[in-house]
Each structure stands twice: as structure tokens, then as C-alpha cells.
Amino acid sequence: MADHPATPPQVIIHPDDRCTTLYGEDLSVAMDRGVRTWGNTDDGASVMLVGTYQSAGEISDRLLRALPPVLVLARDEWDSPLVPLLASEITKDEQGQSAVLDRLLDLLLIAVLRAWFARAESTPGWFRAQADPVVGRALRMLQNHPSHPWTVASLAGRLGVSRAALARRFNELVGEPPMAYLTSWRLALAADLLREPDATLGAVARQVGYGSPFALSAAFKRVRGVSPQEFRAAAQPVAS
Incomplete structure (x- = not known):
């Protein structure tokens, strides 16, 4: 952040509330202004409130892409x-x-x-669809209960509409059929769960609605081009 594009960088703000110069010199004490407050003066003309989500994930990536x-x-x-x-x-x-x-x-x-x-001039279909009385409820059911053995018929039955009406309305608003959306949601959840080092493939499969590790592996490889094990290995931080 700067007052002008030509202003040279002076401070690097690292995770965990650590500030340094460009050369790595610690500034946490020099810039301390109180509880969770840092700066170069007590009465500066500009104040920024800064918040950070430090962990990335497949679910959050859907939002970031939009x-x-x-x-x-x-x-x-x-x-x-x-x-x-x-x-x-x-x-x-x-x-x-x-x-x-x-x-x-x-x-x-x-x-x-x-x-x-x-x-915004354009919003993702899944966001607009949340306000729809039928498709919005369908999305929440799929998202909140991914391990349920959903079919279009069972989902339509829960909503009190015909299977054809649900499929048509869902595709119009979200841009893909209900079961295609469910598959992508399950695999995104699985990808996030696979980042946890203690999660077994069998436990992940059960949580996201696949009957066996083999079924999850086959779906994951088909959609993402890599196996769950390969994805997990690539997602692990590199030790320094």
C-alpha cells in the first residue's frame, strides 16, 4: 500500500504480526503503537484495518475466481x-x-x-441461485450434506417439485446439472480435507459421499487429472 505508485516500498508485513524492512530488519518494536496496532506515527492521516485469511482451499477458490x-x-x-x-x-x-x-x-x-x-455487472450463477426458493434450498442441501446419497429424484422429493422442473431450473441458474455440481462440490471438499495430514483416504471418502477410497480416487483422478495421493503430496508445504 502506498500514497502513490512511485513511492518505493519501505516495510514488509509478514504473517503472525511481524514487520521488517526490505532487508529483513525487525520493526515490530519500533512500529508498535499499542494492542494490535503498528505504524510510523501516533497521529497519521491514514489508518488501515487489516485482516487476513491465511489458509487457501478449494472451496474458497470458487469465490476468489469470481x-x-x-x-x-x-x-x-x-x-x-x-x-x-x-x-x-x-x-x-x-x-x-x-x-x-x-x-x-x-x-x-x-x-x-x-x-x-x-x-457487479456479472455474478456467478451459484451466488444468484441462492436467492431462488427452490434452487437455493437445493444448493444448501447439497452443500450441507454432501455425504448423503443424493439423486435428482430424491432432491426433488425433498423440495416438493418434479425431477424435470428441478433439473431445468437448477441448470438455468447455476449453469450445470445438480449432480455435476454435487460432484464438483464433493471433490473440492475432499481436496481441502486431503490437506490435513492425519486424514485417511477412507475417512475423506465417507465424509464427502463416496462409498470407498477407490471410488473417490477414481472420481478425483477423472476430474482433476491426479490421484488424491498425488494431490496431497503436492499440497504439503516444502520444509525449509
């Missing part, structure tokens, strides 16, 4: 009571503070995304 690299909502375009609330809470040091800040950051992110997609 967003621009930098999303900007100006104050005159959008206002929320969550911003001053977060600004107040972030400088406190009380019991349970991390949980409070995590929840506020989640709420702020949701509010920003709602405002952005409401005005």
Missing part, C-alpha cells in the same frame, strides 16, 4: 456499522478477543461480498 484481484468499495458507495465496531474491538485486549475479531472479520467479509455482488 472476484477481481482487488475489490474496492468506497465510503460513498457503501457504509457499514461493522467497520467502526471492528476498529474499536481490534485495539482491545480482553478474554476471547481472538474469537470476537474472527467473527467480526467474517461478518465484514460477507457484508462486503453482498454489496459487491449486488452491484
Whole structure:
């Protein structure tokens, strides 16, 4: 972040609240301004509230692909009571503070995304479909219960509509048939679960609705081009 594109970088902000110069010199003490607060002056003209989601995943990647690299909502375009609330809470040091800040950051992110997609020229089909009384419920059923042995007929029965009507409406709004969406959702969940070093292939298969590790492996390889074991090996951080 800079006041002008020509301003040279001065500080690198690392994960875990660590700041250094470009040459690796630690600035955490020199820039400390209080609880979770850092800067080069106590009365600067600009204040930034910074929050970070440090773990990437296949599920979150669906959302990231639908967003621009930098999303900007100006104050005159959008206002929320969550911003001053977060600004107040972030400088406190009380019991349970991390949980409070995590929840506020989640709420702020949701509010920003709602405002952005409401005005965006194009929004992903799965986002628009959430508001549909039939397809929205279908999506929530598939997402919340991926291990259930869903079929279009059983899903339509739960919703009280015909199989043909559900299939047609789902495809129109989401852009793919219900079972194709379910497969991609299951495999995205499986990919995220495979990042956990202690998760066995059998346990992952059961959680995402495949009857055996072999069935999951076959589907994973067919859609993603690599086996679950190969994906897991590539996803592991490289030791330094």
C-alpha cells in the first residue's frame, strides 16, 4: 500500500504480526503503537484495518475466481456499522478477543461480498441461485450434506417439485446439472480435507459421499487429472 505508485516500498508485513524492512530488519518494536496496532506515527492521516485469511482451499477458490484481484468499495458507495465496531474491538485486549475479531472479520467479509455482488455487472450463477426458493434450498442441501446419497429424484422429493422442473431450473441458474455440481462440490471438499495430514483416504471418502477410497480416487483422478495421493503430496508445504 502506498500514497502513490512511485513511492518505493519501505516495510514488509509478514504473517503472525511481524514487520521488517526490505532487508529483513525487525520493526515490530519500533512500529508498535499499542494492542494490535503498528505504524510510523501516533497521529497519521491514514489508518488501515487489516485482516487476513491465511489458509487457501478449494472451496474458497470458487469465490476468489469470481472476484477481481482487488475489490474496492468506497465510503460513498457503501457504509457499514461493522467497520467502526471492528476498529474499536481490534485495539482491545480482553478474554476471547481472538474469537470476537474472527467473527467480526467474517461478518465484514460477507457484508462486503453482498454489496459487491449486488452491484457487479456479472455474478456467478451459484451466488444468484441462492436467492431462488427452490434452487437455493437445493444448493444448501447439497452443500450441507454432501455425504448423503443424493439423486435428482430424491432432491426433488425433498423440495416438493418434479425431477424435470428441478433439473431445468437448477441448470438455468447455476449453469450445470445438480449432480455435476454435487460432484464438483464433493471433490473440492475432499481436496481441502486431503490437506490435513492425519486424514485417511477412507475417512475423506465417507465424509464427502463416496462409498470407498477407490471410488473417490477414481472420481478425483477423472476430474482433476491426479490421484488424491498425488494431490496431497503436492499440497504439503516444502520444509525449509
